[in-house]
Amino acid sequence: VFAMFYLRILGPADVGNYTTAIVIVGWFDIWTNFGMNTWLTREASRDRDRANRYLSNTMVFRIVISGLTFPVFVGGIILYQRQTGSLGDDTVLAIGLLAVGMLFSSISTGLSALFYAYEKAEHPAAISSVTTLLKVALGTIVLVMGYGFVGLAGVTIVVNALTMVILITLSWRMFFRPRLELDYVMQRKMVSDSFPLMLNHLLSTLFF
Secondary structure (H helix, E strand, C coil): CCCHHHHHHHHHHHHHHHHHHHHHHHHHHHHHCCCHHHHHHHHHCCCHHHHHHHHHHHHHHHHHHHHHHHHHHHHHHHHHHHHHHHCCCHHHHHHHHHHHHHHHHHHHHHHHHHHHCCCCCCHHHHHHHHHHHHHHHHHHHHHHCCCHHHHHHHHHHHHHHHHHHHHHHHHHHHHCCCCCCHHHHHHEEEEHHHHHHHHHHHHHHHHC
């Protein structure tokens, strides 16, 4: 129902621009997740006593790789737009907003992987349903107010941040209190093991 609504409000051109922004940010999301979701679920399910260490090191890696490559990603998009003008300023702004929201989403997907490791997949599913309803409600408001697809991109920041907070709270109550446990030996193995997973995900998406 929401799709029918926003397609009618935005029209073909803006829907195309918004889809372009989503696809571009989706590639960046695959890079920053780096296959860590599958790796974390596999390793934590094998040894739950070390689940915090697995979670901690994957989160640190996500934050570091996002922090290092985010300026390059956004800067490259802005430079491309200035040289070609083919994306449109609104599309570039939507990409930036979606990328910010993706930083919260990346942490949320890591926490969801922890729930899968503990065989508690119903909790992320329930949270996803609630946040989807929230995204629809807020999306409807921004569209009615005339903010277009840039407004929809801004909504993702609010919704993704809220999802992250809920997952952190539930993880704390159900499993353990997340704390920093850096293990550089583990991180080297983690990157080596998860790189093929990231590459497979990226290539399959690009081929499509």
